[in-house]
Amino acid sequence: MAAANVKLTIAYDGTAYDGWQRQRDRPTIQESLEVALGRMLGHRVVVHGAGRTDAGVHALGMVANFQPERSLPLEAYRRGLNSMLPPDIRILAAEEVEPGFHARFSARGKAYLYFFTTAAVMPPCRRLYCAHFPGAFDLEATRAALPQLIGEHDFSSFEAAGSRTRAGDEKAERGRGAVRCLTRLTLERDETGWGFAVGQSQAGGASYRLLVAGDGFLRHMVRNIAGTLIEVGRGRRRPESLGELLALGDRAQAGPTAPACGLTLWQVYY
Amino acid sequence: MAAANVKLTIAYDGTAYDGWQRQRDRPTIQESLEVALGRMLGHRVVVHGAGRTDAGVHALGMVANFQPERSLPLEAYRRGLNSMLPPDIRILAAEEVEPGFHARFSARGKAYLYFFTTAAVMPPCRRLYCAHFPGAFDLEATRAALPQLIGEHDFSSFEAAGSRTRAGDEKAERGRGAVRCLTRLTLERDETGWGFAVGQSQAGGASYRLLVAGDGFLRHMVRNIAGTLIEVGRGRRRPESLGELLALGDRAQAGPTAPACGLTLWQVYY
Numbered sequence: 001m002a003a004a005n006v007k008l009t010i011a012y013d014g015t016a017y018d019g020w021q022r023q024r025d026r027p028t029i030q031e032s033l034e035v036a037l038g039r040m041l042g043h044r045v046v047v048h049g050a051g052r053t054d055a056g057v058h059a060l061g062m063v064a065n066f067q068p069e070r071s072l073p074l075e076a077y078r079r080g081l082n083s084m085l086p087p088d089i090r091i092l093a094a095e096e097v098e099p100g101f102h103a104r105f106s107a108r109g110k111a112y113l114y115f116f117t118t119a120a121v122m123p124p125c126r127r128l129y130c131a132h133f134p135g136a137f138d139l140e141a142t143r144a145a146l147p148q149l150i151g152e153h154d155f156s157s158f159e160a161a162g163s164r165t166r167a168g169d170e171k172a173e174r175g176r177g178a179v180r181c182l183t184r185l186t187l188e189r190d191e192t193g194w195g196f197a198v199g200q201s202q203a204g205g206a207s208y209r210l211l212v213a214g215d216g217f218l219r220h221m222v223r224n225i226a227g228t229l230i231e232v233g234r235g236r237r238r239p240e241s242l243g244e245l246l247a248l249g250d251r252a253q254a255g256p257t258a259p260a261c262g263l264t265l266w267q268v269y270y
Numbered sequence: 271m272a273a274a275n276v277k278l279t280i281a282y283d284g285t286a287y288d289g290w291q292r293q294r295d296r297p298t299i300q301e302s303l304e305v306a307l308g309r310m311l312g313h314r315v316v317v318h319g320a321g322r323t324d325a326g327v328h329a330l331g332m333v334a335n336f337q338p339e340r341s342l343p344l345e346a347y348r349r350g351l352n353s354m355l356p357p358d359i360r361i362l363a364a365e366e367v368e369p370g371f372h373a374r375f376s377a378r379g380k381a382y383l384y385f386f387t388t389a390a391v392m393p394p395c396r397r398l399y400c401a402h403f404p405g406a407f408d409l410e411a412t413r414a415a416l417p418q419l420i421g422e423h424d425f426s427s428f429e430a431a432g433s434r435t436r437a438g439d440e441k442a443e444r445g446r447g448a449v450r451c452l453t454r455l456t457l458e459r460d461e462t463g464w465g466f467a468v469g470q471s472q473a474g475g476a477s478y479r480l481l482v483a484g485d486g487f488l489r490h491m492v493r494n495i496a497g498t499l500i501e502v503g504r505g506r507r508r509p510e511s512l513g514e515l516l517a518l519g520d521r522a523q524a525g526p527t528a529p530a531c532g533l534t535l536w537q538v539y540y
Binding site for chain 2: 011012013058060078082087088089090091092121122123124125127128129264
């Protein structure tokens with residue numbers, strides 16, 4: 001009999017964690033899950049995540065899989081894990097999947113959301129989930145820059161200095177270098193509840209939600225795209241310059257890495 | 271020369287505080303403000319809040335006033351206080367007001383927002399700002415109950431056991447007993463960002479925002495109204511029973527006090 005293979009859909013508030021991946025002496029999401037599963041199953045379990053999120057990055061639809069030595073009812077994973085995990089990590093769904101399914105290698109793509117506000121004063125209840133770029137912001141200029149990044153490009157300009165394989169990126173092992181395909185890139189006003197909007201009106205500014213979907217992402221790629229696009233909105237970079245920036249392939253020419261707290265891993269596609 | 275009188279509009283994340291009002295040995299919003307203002311002005315300052323929020327309750331538009339011994343530029347209060355206060359308390363605005371203005375006694379009314387979700391699993395990034403009532407919820411049935419509470423009524427059924435003056439309620443000293451006037455009471459779906467909506471779709475359920483505005487509020491009145499209305503939505507109380515409940519004047523007949531984290535003081539009217 002083939003070993004069972006279980007797929008988990010996981011949401012987390014990354015504030016208190018040093019990212020997804022297990023590390024020595026630092027709290028991570030992966031470790032929390034492996035400890036809880038180990039207690040539940042009575043044997044050590046390795047949880048394979050769809051990718052690695054950085055410290056402070058959140059998730060609404062992270063996917064991971066693991067192979068238990070014996071089968072439990074699927075509902076036991078959701079209820080049982082949620083009763084053992086801290087409330088900043090929640091299992092949204094548990095499904096049985098085919099033996100060959102691997103959360104990382106089977107992924108066809110991912111979608112991220114990047115939240116930021118231009119309010120003069122950061123609304124306190126959003127400070128852990130939204131980046132702060134106070135001041136004037138030109139939404140239309142920023143939108144004009146988006147089409148240049150959509151489609152297949154070499155995203156070296158938006159890749160963190162450091163090793164590519166550290167990104168936990170599903171394309172890294174496939175010999176594509178820094179070539180990735182962005183399938184969706186949109187920027188919308190984000191009226192996150194009346195309350196937040198009121199805080200904004202009293203402190204000026206507005207809030208925005210950048211959606212970035214693609215077949216794979218280099219390390220810090222979404223945060224570097226966000227940081228660069230926000231520079232366009234703030235008038236520090238021309239909207240039409242993004243194509244040149246891609247062609248340069250030079251990380252030093254792109255904008256700063258936007259703060260981790262604004263980033264949420266939204267969905268993983270299979 | 272009349273002493274200066276400064277009005278502050280304040281937003282806070284109440285998670286880490288034991289409410290608004292200064293207490294011995296417990297962190298409160300009022301104490302944090304008074305400590306920061308004392309450091310800034312070099313003399314002890316009493317900050318008068320528009321009301322007292324309970325432990326864990328948030329604010330987007332709390333109002334307070336204080337009388338400094340000497341005048342500073344108004345911008346210094348906003349920038350200076352925000353540089354000294356922790357990031358979970360933010361000054362949105364500072365204005366000079368007439369000497370007779372008192373944040374509590376001058377208030378004509380307040381508006382609160384109560385956020386809750388019926389998702390099977392609580393989205394982690396909303397857990398500190400939203401109450402959790404998993405399961406079926408009938409929005410239309412709950413809405414049908416709202417008109418019975420609008421207008422002037424004796425709200426004894428929704429008043430916390432304990433002394434009325436503890437509520438910090440602007441009407442308490444005016445001999446109206448438990449009679450208050452609700453001017454607005456609405457219940458809406460709350461699509462708080464795409465991300466949150468996605469978490470919901472994966473875990474079932476939806477999120478809601480109750481808006482309660484009136485000329486004054488008894489202690490726990492908004493949370494008791496929320497708890498009672500949510501019972502209607504869950505089919506545990508008839509929509510048409512709210513009028514009888516008001517007439518009974520018996521706290522024991524109303525629903526439970528809904529959790530503090532779902533409540534946000536939205537605005538104070540003058």
